[in-house]
Amino acid sequence: MARLAVEIANGDEPGEERGEMLRQHGVAEPDAGALAVLVPALRAAVEAAVQGGPLEPVNVLLERYPPVIRVDGHDGPGTAHLHFAPNGEDPVTWLGRNCAAALAHVVCGDPAVTLGRCHAAGCGRFYVDDSRNRTRRFCSNACASRTTVAAYRARRKAAG
Known part of the structure; x- marks a missing residue:
């Protein structure tokens, strides 16, 4: 439910x-x-x-x-x-x-x-965390990937 x-x-x-x-x-x-x-x-x-x-x-x-x-x-x-x-x-x-x-x-x-709210920038969707250790942070793989790619690009840009 x-x-x-x-x-x-x-x-x-x-x-x-x-x-x-x-x-x-x-x-x-x-x-x-x-x-x-x-x-x-x-x-x-x-x-x-x-x-x-x-x-x-x-x-x-x-x-x-x-x-x-x-x-x-x-x-x-x-x-x-x-x-x-x-x-x-x-x-x-x-x-x-x-x-x-x-x-x-x-x-x-x-x-x-366990319920959570997506940590991806601009998302904010809710989700049911049914992961084994209840540490899920994103509502979907798409949000997780988008966040990972953005962080990678930011690190590369900062590195020069």
Whole structure:
């Protein structure tokens, strides 16, 4: 869910993973106009999660989209897991509830999820750091390469 929150906060087009998740839970893809209501609060909450606080943006998201916690085993026997919104709910509300719960877990120190913000000049996109040692600094290989090349050129220029 944190990955989904980051995707929406970045303004990315819906990916295959998001589409599959929505289908599995009987939720339609929200139209851009409806989703626009969620984006500012979600973006502020993701930013807060990346920085490790303040907590207020996450709490605002939780107040607007309070999770409805229940246990579900829709994947078959032995696959019980938590759901934070009812299946088939309004898409924006469903996304809001799930993303709010995921970001609450992140700001409370969930060790399984680390969020970051790209260090490339002019980028600023958010990402989920799933690297082995949680030291990722860029949202993509393109940003990492662009930064490396810029640093190399700057060193060569300074050397004369």
